Amino acid sequence: xxxxxxxxxxxxxxxxxxxxxxxxxxxxxxxxxxxxxxxxxxxxxxxxxxxxxxxxxxxxxxxxxxxxxxxxxxxxxxxxxxxxxxxxxxxxxxxxxxxxxxxxxxxxxxxxxxxxxxxxxxxxxxxxxxxxxxxxxxxxxxxxxxxxxxxxxxxxxxxxxxxxxxxxxxxxxxxxxxxxxxxxxxxxxxxxxxxxxxxxxxxxxxxxxxxxxxxxxxxxxxxxxxxxxxxxxxxxxxxxxxxxxxxxxxxxxxxxxxxxxxxxxxxxxxxxxxxx
Numbered sequence: 001x002x003x004x005x006x007x008x009x010x011x012x013x014x015x016x017x018x019x020x021x022x023x024x025x026x027x028x029x030x031x032x033x034x035x036x037x038x039x040x041x042x043x044x045x046x047x048x049x050x051x052x053x054x055x056x057x058x059x060x061x062x063x064x065x066x067x068x069x070x071x072x073x074x075x076x077x078x079x080x081x082x083x084x085x086x087x088x089x090x091x092x093x094x095x096x097x098x099x100x101x102x103x104x105x106x107x108x109x110x111x112x113x114x115x116x117x118x119x120x121x122x123x124x125x126x127x128x129x130x131x132x133x134x135x136x137x138x139x140x141x142x143x144x145x146x147x148x149x150x151x152x153x154x155x156x157x158x159x160x161x162x163x164x165x166x167x168x169x170x171x172x173x174x175x176x177x178x179x180x181x182x183x184x185x186x187x188x189x190x191x192x193x194x195x196x197x198x199x200x201x202x203x204x205x206x207x208x209x210x211x212x213x214x215x216x217x218x219x220x221x222x223x224x225x226x227x228x229x230x231x232x233x234x235x236x237x238x239x240x241x242x243x244x245x246x247x248x249x250x251x252x253x254x255x256x257x258x259x260x261x262x263x264x265x266x267x268x269x270x271x272x273x274x275x276x
Contacts, residue, residue, distance in 0.1 A: 001034055002274050003215050005065070005206055005232055006266060007224040008041040008051065011242050014262045019055055026267035030274050038209055040065040040202050042188040042228050044156075045073055045080075046111045047129040063209065067108075068186065068228050070155040070200035072208065082208060084197035085153040088143045090183060094175060094195055095139060098159045101171060107139065107154040114139060114154075121160040156196040165190040187227040194228065203231025221273045223257075223266065225249055238273050 006012045012019060027037055039057065041048050045066040052058045052075075060076035072082040091107050095116060098105035104121035107114050113133040115122050126133045136142040143153060161167045172185055172193055179185065183195045202222070210217050222229070222236035225245035230252040233239030241253035244260035255272075257265040 001036065001213070001215060001219070003036050003038060003206075003210060003213060003220045004030065004270065004274060005038045005040045005202070005209070005220065005222040005236065007202075007226070007229050008039060008043060008048070010225040010244060010261050011223055011229070012039070012261070012266050013051075020262075020264050020267075022264040023266040024055065026264075026270040030270050033276060035274055036061070036213065038063050038065060038205075040069075040205055040222070040224075040229075040232060042066075042068045042194060043129065044108050044113070044131065045071055046131055049073070050130055065202065065205040065209070067155045068188070068194060068196060068200055069202050069205035069231075070196050072205060081212075083155065084200045085155055086157070086183060086195070086197050086200075088140050088154060090179070090195075091143075091154050091157050092138070092140050093178065094157050094159070097175065098171070101167070102162065103167070103171065104160040104162070105157060106133070106160075107157050108152075109134075109143070109154065110152045114142065121162065125158075125160065156194055156200065159193045159195075161191050161193075168193045189226065201231040202229060203235035206232045206235040221269065223269050225261065240269050240273070 048064045048066045058075055062075045064073040070084050071080050074081045095105040104119040113126050113131050115135055118135045122133055184198050184201055185195050188194055206220055206222055210220050218237035220236040221238045222232040223240040224233055225242050227248050229249055233252045239253045241249040241256045242261050242265040243257050250256050257268050259265045259268050
């Protein structure tokens with residue numbers, strides 16, 4: 001049995017957020033031969049579950065790695081089998097720093113996106129993720145009052161810049177003066193920087209799921225397109241970057257597909273590396 005880990009946006013999904021028929025056929029064939037598929041995304045769980053339901057991946061035997069590995073959801077039990085939270089004080093520190101720089105910042109609680117400011121970036125993000133948001137005065141008070149009752153602790157902080165990519169590069173360098181060794185940071189898109197638990201990365205998710213299934217790492221394949229995919233590309237037995245991937249993802253990969261996400265890159269990977 002082989003395990004195929006695939007990123008969603010820019011990898012399994014086309015630019016207009018669909019899974020191509022050829023890719024679905026290849027996935028269904030792979031599953032029928034006894035192999036496993038694990039969706040591995042930076043998206044929050046709520047958004048990932050919507051997509052899984054749309055394509056029939058919402059049943060026992062399937063797992064969702066969401067928040068870049070911060071939460072792993074098992075459809076067999078309809079519950080998380082791994083969750084890694086981050087301290088609320090760290091969330092507040094990052095959000096305040098982002099706001100001072102004119103950038104948008106948000107975190108999550110259950111099915112909601114949580115922000116201290118109602119920005120255009122917040123509205124756009126929630127529309128794309130098909131999630132509702134709540135605007136609060138102070139995230140520390142919001143989580144502190146209801147923690148472990150109604151409001152779930154934060155798993156990740158997203159920073160979205162209205163400026164160019166270099167603004168986030170500078171922001172990350174400044175934040176690392178405080179967060180280095182305490183939080184993991186990664187770009188999921190050029191305009192989006194994410195902070196999470198030190199073990200919340202897709203590489204740790206690959207190792208966790210390989211151990212869960214008792215599958216050797218050499219029998220795992222991971223496919224992605226961005227910096228946040230690099231840990232799983234590097235951890236898997238075969239690390240793959242799609243043709244449209246960023247230079248950093250391609251540099252981390254053992255193989256770069258001939259096809260991009262709009263032209264059945266996943267079907268190419270399954271044919272070449274999963275086999276019978």
